[in-house]
Amino acid sequence: MKLTGTYRLAAPPARVFAALVDPDVLQRCIEGAERLVRTADDQYDVHLRLGIGTVKGAYVGTVRLTDQQPPDRFTLHVEGKGAPGFVRGSARIQLTAAGAGTVAICDADGQVGGVVSAVGSRLLDATARMLMDRFFERLGAEVR
Amino acid sequence: MSTIVKEKVGYVGRAMKRVEDPRLLKGLATYVDDLRLPGMLHAVVVRSPHAHARVRRVDGAAARALAGVAGVFSGADLNAHCGTVPCAASMPDLKAPKHTVLASDRVYFVGHPVAVVVAATPYAAVDAAEAVQVEYEPLPVVVDAEKALEKGSPLTHPDLGTNVAFTWHLAGGDIDAAFKNADRVVRQRMYHQRLTPMAIEPRGCVASFDRGSGTLTLWTSTQIPHLVRTLLPGMIGIAENKLRVVAPEVGGGFGSKLNLYVEEAICSYLAMRLGAPVKWIERRRENAAATIHGRDQIGDYEVAVSNDGTILGLRNRTIADLGSYLQLLTPAIPTLTGLVLTGSYKIPAVRMDVIGVYTHKMAADAYRGAGRPEATYLIERLMDLVAGETGQDPIELRRRHFPKPQEFPFPTATGLTYDSGDYDAALRKAMELARWDELVGRREARRRDGGLFGIGVSTYVEICGMGPSKAMMAGGWEWGCVRIEMSAKVTVITGATPHGQGQETSFAQIAADRLGVPIDDIVVLHGDTSIAHYGRDTYGSRATAVGGGALVMCIDRVVDKAKRLAAHLLGARPEQVEFQEGRFSLKGGAGRDLGWTDLAAEAYVAKNLPAGFEPGLEASAFFEPENFTFPFGTHICAVDLDRETGKVTIVKYVAVDDCGNQMNPLLIEGQLQGGIAQSIGQALFERTVYDENGQLLTGEFTDYALPRAEDIPEYAMGATVTPTTANPLGVKGVGEAGTIGATPAIANAVIDALRPLGVKHLDMPLTPEKIWRAINRR
Numbered sequence: 001m002k003l004t005g006t007y008r009l010a011a012p013p014a015r016v017f018a019a020l021v022d023p024d025v026l027q028r029c030i031e032g033a034e035r036l037v038r039t040a041d042d043q044y045d046v047h048l049r050l051g052i053g054t055v056k057g058a059y060v061g062t063v064r065l066t067d068q069q070p071p072d073r074f075t076l077h078v079e080g081k082g083a084p085g086f087v088r089g090s091a092r093i094q095l096t097a098a099g100a101g102t103v104a105i106c107d108a109d110g111q112v113g114g115v116v117s118a119v120g121s122r123l124l125d126a127t128a129r130m131l132m133d134r135f136f137e138r139l140g141a142e143v144r
Numbered sequence: 145m146s147t148i149v150k151e152k153v154g155y156v157g158r159a160m161k162r163v164e165d166p167r168l169l170k171g172l173a174t175y176v177d178d179l180r181l182p183g184m185l186h187a188v189v190v191r192s193p194h195a196h197a198r199v200r201r202v203d204g205a206a207a208r209a210l211a212g213v214a215g216v217f218s219g220a221d222l223n224a225h226c227g228t229v230p231c232a233a234s235m236p237d238l239k240a241p242k243h244t245v246l247a248s249d250r251v252y253f254v255g256h257p258v259a260v261v262v263a264a265t266p267y268a269a270v271d272a273a274e275a276v277q278v279e280y281e282p283l284p285v286v287v288d289a290e291k292a293l294e295k296g297s298p299l300t301h302p303d304l305g306t307n308v309a310f311t312w313h314l315a316g317g318d319i320d321a322a323f324k325n326a327d328r329v330v331r332q333r334m335y336h337q338r339l340t341p342m343a344i345e346p347r348g349c350v351a352s353f354d355r356g357s358g359t360l361t362l363w364t365s366t367q368i369p370h371l372v373r374t375l376l377p378g379m380i381g382i383a384e385n386k387l388r389v390v391a392p393e394v395g396g397g398f399g400s401k402l403n404l405y406v407e408e409a410i411c412s413y414l415a416m417r418l419g420a421p422v423k424w425i426e427r428r429r430e431n432a433a434a435t436i437h438g439r440d441q442i443g444d445y446e447v448a449v450s451n452d453g454t455i456l457g458l459r460n461r462t463i464a465d466l467g468s469y470l471q472l473l474t475p476a477i478p479t480l481t482g483l484v485l486t487g488s489y490k491i492p493a494v495r496m497d498v499i500g501v502y503t504h505k506m507a508a509d510a511y512r513g514a515g516r517p518e519a520t521y522l523i524e525r526l527m528d529l530v531a532g533e534t535g536q537d538p539i540e541l542r543r544r545h546f547p548k549p550q551e552f553p554f555p556t557a558t559g560l561t562y563d564s565g566d567y568d569a570a571l572r573k574a575m576e577l578a579r580w581d582e583l584v585g586r587r588e589a590r591r592r593d594g595g596l597f598g599i600g601v602s603t604y605v606e607i608c609g610m611g612p613s614k615a616m617m618a619g620g621w622e623w624g625c626v627r628i629e630m631s632a633k634v635t636v637i638t639g640a641t642p643h644g645q646g647q648e649t650s651f652a653q654i655a656a657d658r659l660g661v662p663i664d665d666i667v668v669l670h671g672d673t674s675i676a677h678y679g680r681d682t683y684g685s686r687a688t689a690v691g692g693g694a695l696v697m698c699i700d701r702v703v704d705k706a707k708r709l710a711a712h713l714l715g716a717r718p719e720q721v722e723f724q725e726g727r728f729s730l731k732g733g734a735g736r737d738l739g740w741t742d743l744a745a746e747a748y749v750a751k752n753l754p755a756g757f758e759p760g761l762e763a764s765a766f767f768e769p770e771n772f773t774f775p776f777g778t779h780i781c782a783v784d785l786d787r788e789t790g791k792v793t794i795v796k797y798v799a800v801d802d803c804g805n806q807m808n809p810l811l812i813e814g815q816l817q818g819g820i821a822q823s824i825g826q827a828l829f830e831r832t833v834y835d836e837n838g839q840l841l842t843g844e845f846t847d848y849a850l851p852r853a854e855d856i857p858e859y860a861m862g863a864t865v866t867p868t869t870a871n872p873l874g875v876k877g878v879g880e881a882g883t884i885g886a887t888p889a890i891a892n893a894v895i896d897a898l899r900p901l902g903v904k905h906l907d908m909p910l911t912p913e914k915i916w917r918a919i920n921r922r
Contacts, residue, residue, distance in 0.1 A: 113254065
C-alpha cells in the first residue's frame, strides 16, 4: 500500500525538522503511540494502540529515523506487531521552504499482515490516510 | 402396547417435517461449545500473520506467567508427539510436505498454527495467546498458482524443490483424431475461484482422557467421526479401541469438516498430557483462514466440433491451486472434476491434464460438490460457447448430445458408467415449469427496449453415493444396525453420520414402513463411535444412497430372524410365515398372528426359542454399493441486469432434479434450496482473496460476500424420478446437486444477457463491478 500527501506547515524547515526528530514530539504526533523510549541514536521502542477497521489492538515495535539530511529530508520507519498481526511502514518526508512556512511531501509505503489484513483491508487505505493526516495536523500544531 | 400400524399410507415419499428441527429451533441441541466438563481447560492457537517466514523464536515465558495459564506449547514441544496430518488421496508422483500440527521452523500460510496456549478460562487463554512472542523472518511468497510454475518462482516448500505437488492425466477415446477431424475448435480459459465454506458453526473440539481406563473421548464438530477414529491413532499413538469420537450436533460442514485437523490432534494429545479435558473453539476469523477452502482451478479448455455441430472431443490443461498443505482429500478433488468432465453428453474423446500446485495459502479441499461443480460449470459454459460459435440453439445442442434412456447404463469416455437417466425428460419438465416460450419472448422484448435480459440453462449430471470401496481409499461401504428393543421400540443406528441432512427423519420413515411400526417408536442414532461402531460418514451425497442400503439389509435380517421365531411360536415352518404391516401370520390367513411386541419379549426373555436361535432381535450390516449413483437435472435461470450499476436480479429460477426415488421430498427440497443459494453465492458474490503478500483479505463476513436472504429468489422446483440400481432403495443422493447444477445456469444467464454487447465469457463471481466494466468496456 502506497500513499503520498502534501502538507503546509507554519514554520520554517529547520524548526519542523527539529520537531520531527524529537521523541516527545514524535510520540504526540504518531496516532496511538502510548510510549516512545529511545534505545539508540535515532531509534525508539514504541507501544501503539490502533484501530484499523473493526480490529483494535496493541502493537509493540520500533520507530527508526534514517537518511537524515537536515533540514531537507529524512525517512521514518515504523514497525509493530501484536495480536491483530503486524504493521510495517516507512515514510520519506521532504521539507521545502515556502514563504515563512514549509511544504512537507510525505511518500509512504506500508504493509499489514494477519487478522488486521483479513478483516480490515478495505478500510486500510482510508485508515492510513487518516493516520498520516493526523500526524501532520498535530505536527503543524507543535511547530506553530 | 399394540403394534398395529396407525398409518395405512406409507411414510416413505411423504414430505414429513424433520424430527431434528424442534430441538434445533428451541435451542435444545448440544453443539461442541455447549459441552462443559469438570476441570476443563481452554486452548487458543497462536497463528502466523505471515504467509511465508522463518520462525526464529517462540517465547511463551510472558504468557506462562499470566494467571490461569496451564501451558504454552510450540512445535518443539508437540510435533514429536502428534505425528502428521494424514492425506487419504495418493498420486504416483505426489510430493507431500511434512504436515506437523504446529509450525517447526517455517510457516507456510497466514493462519498457520505456531503455538497453543491452554488456560483455565477462554479469556485467560486469549490474553495469554496475545502474550506469546514469536519472531519471524519474512521469506518470499508465492500466491498465484500460474506464477508458481514459472522458473525462478519462490518455492512454497523450498525443501520439496518444486511447487508442483502432482500431475494427473485422464484420457478416453481418440482425442488426437477428434481434434484432427474437427472443423472448428472452441477455446476458453476459465477460472474457478477459491471459496470459503463458512459453515455457521465454526470448528471446535473437546478432548477428555480417562486416566483409569486409558480411554480418550473426542467430541468434535466433524462430518467424519469414524474416519477421525481411524486416522487420529496414527497421529497421537492411542489404540483405536481406546478412542471414542463423538460428533454432536454439527452446525454445517459442506466438506469443510470432512477432514482431520491439527487442533483435534493437539487437544487430544494435551488432554492426555495434562490430565484434564481440553476444549478448543474456532473463532470466525480463524475459520476463514485455517479451515479448508474449496475450488480454485484455472484451465484452458478446448472443444473439437464438426461443421454439423457435433462435439468430437474435449481436452484441457488444469492448474489446481492446492494451497500450502494437503488436507484429507486435497489431491483427489481435481480428479473428480475429470471424471464428470463430459457431463450429460455423449463426447467420445476426452483428455485432461492436471497440475496440482502449492502456494502460500490455506489448503483447498472438498467443498460441497468437490470437483463436480468445477466440471459442471466448465462443460455447461462450453456448451453455450459451442452453441454461440456454431450458431446452434443451446437447448438443441445439449439435447442432441444426451444419451437416450435406453442407452443406460451409459459408459463415458472418462471411464464411468452412468447408472440410469432420462436427461431429456428433466429438461422438458424444466422448460415447461419455466414457460420457456414466454420466457424467450420476454427476453426478446427486453432486448428490444435496450434491456439486458438473459436465460441460462444447465443440464447437469454428477457423481453421488460414494462409493464402491474399490474407488475409495478407506472403503466406501456403510454400516448400520437395527434393534427391536425388548419393549418393541426400534433403535436404528447408522454409521453415515448425518449432520443436517435429515436422516433421523428419512431413516425412520424407511424403517417404519418396512417394519410396520409407528414412526414415533423409532429412534435414529448416529455420530458416536461407541454407538455407531463403524461407519464411513457423510460426504459425497452418500448417507441415504449407501447408509440406506445398510439400513435395508438390517431390516431384512431382523424380519427374517423374527419370522423364524414367529414360526416357532405359531408351530409352523419359517417359510409358512408371512410378514405384513408389522404382523407375522401363517400364509392363508388362518390362526393367530404375532406382532413385534410379542416377538421382542420372547426374543429377550429367551425361555421359548427355537433350537439354535440366538436371543435378541437385532442385526447389523455393511452395505457395499456396486457403483456410484448419477443424479441429474435441468436448472433454468433468467436474469435482468441493471445497465447503470451492473447489478444482477434473478427474475426466474427453475430447478428440476432427479435424485432417484424420493424418501422425503421436503428434505430433498431443503437440500436443493440451500445448495442453489450457495451456487448463487459462487456465481455472483463469493471469492476468497489473498493479496500478493499472501495476506488473506476476506477474513470475515464483512469482506467475504455470502449471499443474503434478499439475494435468493423464489425457486420453482420440480422433479423426475429415475431410480438407480446401485442400492436397494433406488436413491441417488441430493446433498450437493444444488451447488453443482445451479452455478452454471446462473453464469450462463448473466453472460446470455451480455451477449448483445458481444460478451462471450466472464469469470465468476459476476459482481456488479465486473458486469459494469463489461457493459462499459472498461
